[in-house]
Amino acid sequence: MSNEFAVIDFETTGLSPDCCRVIEVAAVIVKDGEVADSFVQLVHPGYRLPFFITDLTGITDEMFKGKPSPEDV
Numbered sequence: 001m002s003n004e005f006a007v008i009d010f011e012t013t014g015l016s017p018d019c020c021r022v023i024e025v026a027a028v029i030v031k032d033g034e035v036a037d038s039f040v041q042l043v044h045p046g047y048r049l050p051f052f053i054t055d056l057t058g059i060t061d062e063m064f065k066g067k068p069s070p071e072d073v
Helices: 051-057
Strands: 004-012 022-031 034-042
Touching: 022 051
Parallel strands: none
Antiparallel strands: 004 022, 022 034
């Protein structure tokens, strides 16, 4: 029997779903204690990042050039 699960992580511009947006999605599939697959995608939030988010995450506005929107991801 396989022991398989996903670990999912999101970086956002803040904690309020009313005004904050996803800026990065990451996931790994763990199967029998080993990483079987992974996915990481920066997501363009549609506006400039607050300075404290860049300071916290290391993600900059320049990194979003050509990246998809949250709806596309």
